[in-house]
Amino acid sequence: MQGKARGQSPQRRKQPDKLAAMAYTFASATVLLLLITDPFGNIPIFVNALKGVAPERRMFVILREVLIAFLLLLAFMFVGDGFLRLMNLSDLSLQIAGAVVMFLIALRMIFPSDQPEAAPLLGEPLIVPLAIPALAGPSALATVMLLVSQAPERRLEWIAALCVTMAVCAVVLVLSERIQRVAGDRVMMAFERLMGLILVAISVEMLLRGIRLFITQTGAAA
Numbered sequence: 001m002q003g004k005a006r007g008q009s010p011q012r013r014k015q016p017d018k019l020a021a022m023a024y025t026f027a028s029a030t031v032l033l034l035l036i037t038d039p040f041g042n043i044p045i046f047v048n049a050l051k052g053v054a055p056e057r058r059m060f061v062i063l064r065e066v067l068i069a070f071l072l073l074l075a076f077m078f079v080g081d082g083f084l085r086l087m088n089l090s091d092l093s094l095q096i097a098g099a100v101v102m103f104l105i106a107l108r109m110i111f112p113s114d115q116p117e118a119a120p121l122l123g124e125p126l127i128v129p130l131a132i133p134a135l136a137g138p139s140a141l142a143t144v145m146l147l148v149s150q151a152p153e154r155r156l157e158w159i160a161a162l163c164v165t166m167a168v169c170a171v172v173l174v175l176s177e178r179i180q181r182v183a184g185d186r187v188m189m190a191f192e193r194l195m196g197l198i199l200v201a202i203s204v205e206m207l208l209r210g211i212r213l214f215i216t217q218t219g220a221a222a
Helices: 002-020 026-037 043-049 055-086 091-110 130-135 138-150 152-174 176-221
Strands: none
Touching: 026 138, 026 152, 026 176, 043 130, 043 152, 043 176, 055 130, 055 138, 055 152, 091 138, 091 176, 138 152, 152 176
């Protein structure tokens, strides 16, 4: 009986690990990346930053910034795992840290600060603040690394999800002035808070799964 119990213990240890990892599909990964990059929430940032840019140049600037953000996130998909190994960080720490950062950003989406709007930039914005951190912020970087670290064999699927996300961001931000005019500030704020609420639920689920996995690993080590 003891031998049988010993033979079953590795299988039991593997089961919580499998349950603790969030099983993303192409669709759920795309929705998660859209919630984190938050193209609708970034409309006021882009409109304000592009006030000093000639109207005929705005589409080019938006597409350039989206491309820069895409290339940065794509790079993290390929080098993120090596970076984690270099820094001696585990997937578990990345999952918990990503959940905390995602939770804080989601809270800011639900409860925006009352700070006055920043002054428009002089000239064309380059990389900061549109590509980074508006689109490719800390939570987006952590998310793409987390997706690849949990399922590296599905890297092409995550790249496709990132491509769809960046395409949606490009379309929404190119039409940002029209969307803001048609929808109005109240509708935009309500939509952003709804996205923030969904993101809070996702981040809490990630955090709970990470804590559950940590407790399981600690118990197994003891």
